[in-house]
Amino acid sequence: MDSAQRIALQTADQTATGRAKQARNDRGLPDDAALRDLAATYLQTQHRLWGDLASTSVLPAIDDESVHKLADDFKRRFLAATTDPFEFGESRVRSFREIGCEYLRYSCDNSNPRSLPQQLQLGLERARHDNVFIPWEYVFADAAVTGTFAARRGYQMAKSLIRCEGSHVSRLYIDEIGRASRDAIEALKLGKLIDACRKRLIGVSDGFDSQATHSKLMLHMFAMLHEWFVDQLQCKVRRGMADAFGQGRNIFAAAFGYRLVPTTDDVGDPIIDSNGKQLMKRIIDDDTAVWVRKAFELLIERLWSPEQIARYFAENNVGGSSAWCRGRIVQLLKRELYVGFEFYGKTFQVHDSETGKKTVKHRPRHEWKRREVPHLRIISDESWQKKEDRLKELSSAFRRGNSNQPNRTTVYPKKLFRPVCAHCGKELRLGRAGKYASYCCDNGAHRKHGCPLTTYKAVNIVESGLLGVIQEKVFTDEFLRSLITRANRFLILEAKKPKADVGPLKKSLQKLTAKRDRLMKLIERDTEGNLEALAALVGQLERQVREKRKQLEAMQKLSGSPPRPMCLENVSALLQDLRGLLQEEVSVAAPILREMTGPIRVRQGTRTSRKGTAWIAEFQVNMVPVLAHLSAKRDCPTTDMWEYLSSRKWTIPEKVEVKIDHIPQYEAYADEAIRLHHKGNSIKTIAAALRTDWRTVVEAIRFGTTGERPKKRVPSTMSRKPLRRLTAAETEEVARLRDEQNWSFKQIAKKLNCTPTTAAIAYDRTHREQLHESVEQGRTPQRGRFSPLGPKVFHKIRAGIQAGWSTPRIAKFAGCGLSTVRRERARLNTNCESSKGRVD
Ligand SMILES: [Zn+2]
Structure with missing residues (x-):
């Protein structure tokens, strides 16, 4: 060849x-x-x-x-x-x-x-x-x-x-x-x-x-013969494993969260099994068990998706592995071992004799073998149940074709609110994602089904509008006080209501059970009569008894005496919790807000400006379930009452309507600018205080007084050097040079390669309190002091003034002009007065 x-x-x-x-x-x-x-x-x-x-x-x-x-x-x-x-x-x-x-x-x-x-x-x-x-x-x-x-x-x-x-x-x-x-x-x-x-x-x-x-x-x-031999061998191995499982021996590799340790007897000698190997036992591995708990917490408390958890685990190299994926996390979340029991034989493998490929198949549940291992428990039953519920919710959200179930945006909220279109009832979707995310109605945007909500609205405008009204109207002591007053009134009325009489129901139940028992005895004694008919009768009676019992339970529950009324102090802390909740991640805050507001219905308003059309959002505030949830978490004494109210679906129809629109800066600042202007502040000072530019202040004052909106600004055709924004370190440097070295802003600007105005704005940023104080008093803000004479001269002047010397003597002592001394004296006097005024 x-x-x-x-x-x-x-x-x-x-x-x-x-x-x-x-x-x-x-x-x-x-x-x-x-x-x-x-x-x-x-x-x-x-x-x-x-x-x-x-x-x-x-x-x-x-x-x-x-x-x-x-x-x-x-x-x-x-x-x-x-x-x-x-x-x-x-x-x-x-x-x-x-x-x-x-x-x-x-x-x-x-x-x-x-x-x-x-x-x-x-x-x-x-x-x-x-x-x-x-x-x-x-x-x-x-x-x-x-x-x-x-x-x-x-x-x-x-x-x-x-x-x-x-x-x-x-x-x-x-x-x-x-x-x-x-x-x-x-x-x-x-x-x-x-x-x-x-x-x-x-x-x-x-x-x-x-x-x-x-x-x-x-x-x-x-x-x-060879195939038969292999079958026999497999059969033997399987039987041996099942026996070992039944005897409580360790037959598995240690799952995540556990490790294997060699066993020893009381004396400390290793225990040897029949094969001459040292027996191993599983124990909880504290280093990885922490992560098991973390995975459960992330899923049920923070509402993370398994994918998110897998990414987080991979980034943190959990258990020395960076290969975490969704499947592994789901497997972890479903491992019964974490609640103290385990199964053997849940699955079996099928080999393809051609390719050697193995496929894992599930055995029916009645074939599984179960054993209890309480010493290996890592997760509480409560967390396990919550996890089961959450996984069920997730899987139903991702199943096709059932619109009544929670959907993807509710199980994984990415935005604080998900309003619905008031015209067609469709949930708004993100018409645009990313930095400039905006909501729109799918029908309206495509002019379908005659839905008039045709415009888009930026997510941040919708969020700030809704959060603003919630903070302003709902998260206040006033609102809470009125809620408590009405709730207490309801509780008092409930207490006065005549209790439902459970007597007749109890009596009829007793009669039924007696009848059933008599029949049972009859059946026992009489073995020849028409047993089938009697048994059917007993079954019928049994069903009636069960039904009556249920009715009685429901009645007793309702007729329970209502909890005692409460006062504002009990609830103020809850309000604080509620505010804190809004600072949490979106996945935690969004479900609570949804529970509180119910569906937020949005309709198209009137055209307000060149920029667009306002939206009107409408929702009903129901605080009771949220407060029940929060107080239960806190173990608050008012928990009973909120739960009582919640179980009776009590609510006060607090309808909130809010106009959601983009508010231009000049409109937002109008009132404040006019107020500061009346105090005698300069435009420039007001601009510094409001952290905006002087043009906006002028427009704001004009809009506030005459209602006149500014014309569209025409960008200057003159080429202008763009303003340089100073970094945090440079801002600090400006403050230091000004306060400690008494440099002029001109000098500082030269050093930092910016304009003197930029330097002055940077100085204001580090002295906001001082700025606001002087703005409130209508004074020109003090931005440090500059003098070519240097700090030493002023030190001498101040020492002279304090000693009560005459002006010429001080001037001679400090080596400066008479007017410098007079100016310093005047400055010290006004400072003293203003500080006195503040004390009073
Ligand atoms: Zn619509």
Whole structure:
């Protein structure tokens, strides 16, 4: 065969289980030491058997170099799944009659009757006996791979070589049929292949020869026996595992949150099992158990999705793994072991005998075996139940076609509110996401079904509008006081109501039970009468009794005396909690807001400005369930009352309507600007106090006094250097230079490469309180002091003034002009007065 004509053997397993193979391309490859062992065995045996070939290139000399070379060749061929054609070499010695190949396999260390070198040696010896030469290129092996499926690299390579025409191979040697396959059908297929290719299959240990008279019969027998053997083995293993589970022994690897530790007896000696290994037991691993609790908390308290939790776990490298995914988190959340029991046999695996692919299938529940392991509990029953409810809610939200169930936006809120269109009832969707997210009605935006809500509204405008009205109207002591007054009134009325009389109901129940009991006795005594009719009657009575009992329970619950009225102090703390809740993540705050406001219905208002149309939002505030929830969390004494009110669906219809619109700055600032203006502040000072620019202040004052809206600003055509915004560190530097070094803003501006105005604005930012104080008094804000004379001179002047010296004396002492001293004296006086005024 020409060496250019390489036998490129694409093995079946590569195509069939592409992904699995990509992950582990070396599956079945013996490790390096085993390969060298195998190569050495090959060389020694062949040299012994084929002495005349020893000097040719067909059989290299026995030394370390050749052993390494053969081992490397094997590895390369195995990984590439190709077989190099066997070269006869220049000598062209044909001392052998035919060329053969050999296949070796063992499945695992525990069931290893014959190692790979042993199998090889036996095969080579038998081949020599047949005068067949097996070159190293045609030795195939799979290590630690089960024979129950066909997708083994070495096996497929051997089959491909058999199939390949012109390979000169005439025989395949195996130790026994079971080495080639433990699957009966695959063994028969191999027999067919050998026949079809007119080759010969030789079993060295079991004496199989495909050219023998009864070979077909033998093959069927062997194949059947091997499969039966595997079945027996699997059955035994399964029974052993189930027994061990029943006896409380540890048969699982430690799940996440646990670890295995060796057991010792009272004296401290290790406890040994029947296999001579030290027994292991599972204990809670504190390091990872924390994360189990965290996963539950994130799901039920913070309403995170499993995907989110997986990302968080991966980022934190939880348990040393960064490969957390949704599936793993869901598996973790469903593990019953965390609440102190476990199952055995929930699933079973189905193997594809062709590809070796395993599929996990679920067993029916009645086949599961259960055992209690209370010492392994990590999660409380309450959290477990909450988790179950949440997972149920999530799965129903993502199921198709039921509009009454909670949907995706309610189970995973991304926005604080999700208003509905008042015109068509459709929930608003995000017409635009990201930084400029905005709501719109799907129908209105596409002019469908005549919905008039055609405009979009930015999410931040809607949120600030709604939050504003909630803060202003609902989260106030006043609102709460009126709520409590009305609630107390309701409670007093409830207390005065005549209690429902449960007497007659009780009596009729007693009668029914007595009748039923009499019948039961009759049945017991009389064994010959019409029992069937009597039994039916008893069943009917039993149903009636159950119904009456339910009625009675409901009545007793309702007639319970209402809790005592409460006062404002009990509830103020709850208001504080409520405010705190709004600062929480959206996923936590949104459900509470939804419960409080109910559906927020939005309709289109009138066109208000060039910029757009206002929306009118309308909702009904119901604080009772939210307060019940919060007070229960706090263990507050008012919990009973809120729950009582909540169970009676008591609410006060507090309808809130709010106009949601973009408010331009000049409109928002109008009142405040006019107020400060009346105090005699300059436009520039007001702008600094309101943190805006002077133009807006002018527009605000004009709008406030005349109602005139500003015209659209025309951008200046003059190219202007953009204003530089100072960083936080630079802002601090401005304040330091001004206050400590008494620099002028001009000097500071030069140093920081900005304008003096920018420097002054930066100074104001660090002295906001001082600025507001002077603005309230209508004074020009004091922005530190600058003098070319320097701080020392002023220090001397102040010392002189305090000592009560005359102005000329101070001027002479400090080395400055008389007017400087007078100005400083005047400044000190006004400061004293203003500080006095403040004290009063
Ligand atoms: Zn609509």
